[in-house]
Amino acid sequence: MKKFDKDRLILGFAGPVLALVSAFLLTMIVLAATGIDPIEPLRLMVENASYEDVQILIVNQAGTYYLAALAVAIGFRMNLFNIGVDGQYRLAAMLSAVVGAAVTLPGPLHLLLIVLVAMFVGAFWSGIAGVLKAKRGVSEVVSTIMLNAIATSLIAWLMLTKNLGVQIEGSNDLTTGDIAESGWFPAVSLGDGLELYGFTFVAFALGIVYWFALNRTRFGFDLRATGASESAAQASGVDAKKMIITSMLISGAVAGLAGMPQLLGETHTYNLAFPVGVGFTGITIALLGRNSPVGMLFAAFLMAFIDKASASLDQNGYAKEIGTIMKGLIVIAVVVSYELVRRYGIRRQQQKVGEELAAGHAMKTEKEVAA
Amino acid sequence: MRRITRIATVGIASAALALSATACGGKKSSDASASPSESGQKSAAIAYDIGGRGDQSFNDAAYAGLKKAETDLKIKGAEAEPTDGEGEADKVQRLTELARKGNNPVIGVGFAYAPAIKKVAPKFPNTTFGIIDDTSVTGDNIANLVFNEEQGSYLAGVAAAKASKTGTVGFIGGVEVPLIKKFEAGFTQGVKDTNPNAKVLSQYLTQPPNFDGFAKPDLGKAAAQGQLDAGADVVYAAAGLAGSGAIEAASAKGKWAIGVDSDQYNQAGLAKYKDSILTSVTKDVSDSVFNLIKSVEDGKPTIGEIRYGLDKDGVGLADSNPKYKEMADVIAAVEKAKADIIAKKITVKTAP
Numbered sequence: 001m002k003k004f005d006k007d008r009l010i011l012g013f014a015g016p017v018l019a020l021v022s023a024f025l026l027t028m029i030v031l032a033a034t035g036i037d038p039i040e041p042l043r044l045m046v047e048n049a050s051y052e053d054v055q056i057l058i059v060n061q062a063g064t065y066y067l068a069a070l071a072v073a074i075g076f077r078m079n080l081f082n083i084g085v086d087g088q089y090r091l092a093a094m095l096s097a098v099v100g101a102a103v104t105l106p107g108p109l110h111l112l113l114i115v116l117v118a119m120f121v122g123a124f125w126s127g128i129a130g131v132l133k134a135k136r137g138v139s140e141v142v143s144t145i146m147l148n149a150i151a152t153s154l155i156a157w158l159m160l161t162k163n164l165g166v167q168i169e170g171s172n173d174l175t176t177g178d179i180a181e182s183g184w185f186p187a188v189s190l191g192d193g194l195e196l197y198g199f200t201f202v203a204f205a206l207g208i209v210y211w212f213a214l215n216r217t218r219f220g221f222d223l224r225a226t227g228a229s230e231s232a233a234q235a236s237g238v239d240a241k242k243m244i245i246t247s248m249l250i251s252g253a254v255a256g257l258a259g260m261p262q263l264l265g266e267t268h269t270y271n272l273a274f275p276v277g278v279g280f281t282g283i284t285i286a287l288l289g290r291n292s293p294v295g296m297l298f299a300a301f302l303m304a305f306i307d308k309a310s311a312s313l314d315q316n317g318y319a320k321e322i323g324t325i326m327k328g329l330i331v332i333a334v335v336v337s338y339e340l341v342r343r344y345g346i347r348r349q350q351q352k353v354g355e356e357l358a359a360g361h362a363m364k365t366e367k368e369v370a371a
Numbered sequence: 372m373r374r375i376t377r378i379a380t381v382g383i384a385s386a387a388l389a390l391s392a393t394a395c396g397g398k399k400s401s402d403a404s405a406s407p408s409e410s411g412q413k414s415a416a417i418a419y420d421i422g423g424r425g426d427q428s429f430n431d432a433a434y435a436g437l438k439k440a441e442t443d444l445k446i447k448g449a450e451a452e453p454t455d456g457e458g459e460a461d462k463v464q465r466l467t468e469l470a471r472k473g474n475n476p477v478i479g480v481g482f483a484y485a486p487a488i489k490k491v492a493p494k495f496p497n498t499t500f501g502i503i504d505d506t507s508v509t510g511d512n513i514a515n516l517v518f519n520e521e522q523g524s525y526l527a528g529v530a531a532a533k534a535s536k537t538g539t540v541g542f543i544g545g546v547e548v549p550l551i552k553k554f555e556a557g558f559t560q561g562v563k564d565t566n567p568n569a570k571v572l573s574q575y576l577t578q579p580p581n582f583d584g585f586a587k588p589d590l591g592k593a594a595a596q597g598q599l600d601a602g603a604d605v606v607y608a609a610a611g612l613a614g615s616g617a618i619e620a621a622s623a624k625g626k627w628a629i630g631v632d633s634d635q636y637n638q639a640g641l642a643k644y645k646d647s648i649l650t651s652v653t654k655d656v657s658d659s660v661f662n663l664i665k666s667v668e669d670g671k672p673t674i675g676e677i678r679y680g681l682d683k684d685g686v687g688l689a690d691s692n693p694k695y696k697e698m699a700d701v702i703a704a705v706e707k708a709k710a711d712i713i714a715k716k717i718t719v720k721t722a723p
Contacts, residue, residue: 057464090580156547156578170506170515170676172482172550174579193467193494266459272548272579273483277456307454311461312468314452323454 011345018337023329030325041318045309054308056194061304063200063261068282069300070210071255073291078247079227084126084144085255086279087151092122093259094155097270098164101177110183115260122256123249130248134241175271185264197265207293223247288334414447415440415664416474418465420481421582423452426612427640428632433480436660444668449474462487470495476667478660499672501663504550506676515676516659521557521719522712523652523686527629528561529708530650531605532569533701534627539570541598543591543617545584545610547575554609556723572598576613588616595620615641622647634689651689655679682713
């Protein structure tokens, strides 16, 4: 079909590799500059990651991160920056937990209902930003950030005991009530209470769906075309406004799924300690993985690794914030190195084309001389 | 062609994933380090709440208890801090690791540990688990350390109403959760019972799941400035680390601040502003932690609900500030209110 493009592949890998290497080096420099052994914390992190229980935490977390990254990536491919994944994820998790606790249905139906509610709520919340963008030209960056803040307040209000919240006797926590066991997603048990959330596999499977939908369907083509140039896509018959709303809806629906591994596999209720910030990590992962399903998978594992492997550093006398520093440096390094690699790629291409032209010209003149 | 290679990559990636999760299994994070019991020394562990050690407040109080146990009981103390945005699985992991390393007791600081303790405690029947601020999880090896925060806050309300010249006082809650509402309820009732015409300005810094209100001093500072501008001259901040910002703001304007959890007048990190700290509502987390560790060391772990109220000096009002000690009428009013609460003549509300 196509010639195997070695250059493109090498350049594709160069970006992330350059970013990671420089981020790790910078972390070591920061550690050394503050008078901390630069090697030992990193060695401890690798050691931590070799333990079975930490590995399970990493895989489970990676599933959640991967879903959030997919949600962000769908927007990115369409040239839309959905910063609201975090709010969509939290609101969806909360409301689907409420619905899940309120009903009892036979197993698969119960699960399906919870998942559908989560997707619907996520899509609804991002859809607001989509409609505002399509109809009124409001930047989705601004509207999704604001919707995040609104989601926080809305959840806080809904979680009051006079509304949907439940406060268990003697507890200072607020929950949405426990989901009956029929609404728990089956997990892969590895013995000794270690469990891989079943929904983690759904998350990775969605990566394949994402790849297929974007690269092998008419819709995916329209989406990428609109992302590349809205006016050109419009000229070739794509309804750009409809595409904006549709892609925001899909992005939000996937964002809504991001809470499912945690909700259906672990807590079975939405409580005050439900994790936040997942959507923002998703942005980092989508950037690092360059919106590619495989790249994001690796990036999700990397972020989960940094999170979980750094968690017990403080018990060895090192600050666990080393992990946070590392994540921050990765983000900066990604932006810088991708730009460097892009420029290098363009220069290289120009050079190559120049050389080929010159060679062609030389050949022509030789022929002329011979004639 | 391209499609096949992509699919192959995905396949390899997931196979590698499955392998890494199962093949090299069996080894747990806690198997590595020699358990303290082998080295002959007993040890106790605490797992911190949001903010971690160094919050000059709630977590530091728990740390003080552990520290005291280290010196008085000659045990080894272990600590673990949470990561931002972590889930329940991470808390389960942390407690499991601490328990498996042989620490006894293992104490979860804060109600957020309740679901995790419910899962971990049954797996370690010989380890005592403590949880602060929660009585919803119970078991044969779970100690629930709870406090009557509203009673201490009531006394703060009495002191604030007496010390205020403008008749306006401020309450700053870190995060709008039921626990902090207990502080607000007690404080407001104390103010109103002392001076029915007084005005209480109430404000929460953040709403859950945003717990910045316990962690970011700038939020506390901004809120306190707002209340001071609105005429308040005593500000009570129940906001963990964020409360130190409120204390700073009150100090800058020469007004009173009331601290929380620890006796903040004596906190090294707040020494610069201590003259403005009228008093602190103490919550004797430190003693509760120490007592539990001691009971385990004595071989008679105290299990079940252990409630610390005004009667047992589990909550109270600090009097370290010499200026506070000079205010005879304030102290008299506070003492009277304290006696009335202990004698059950006053019942303090737990929700506003």
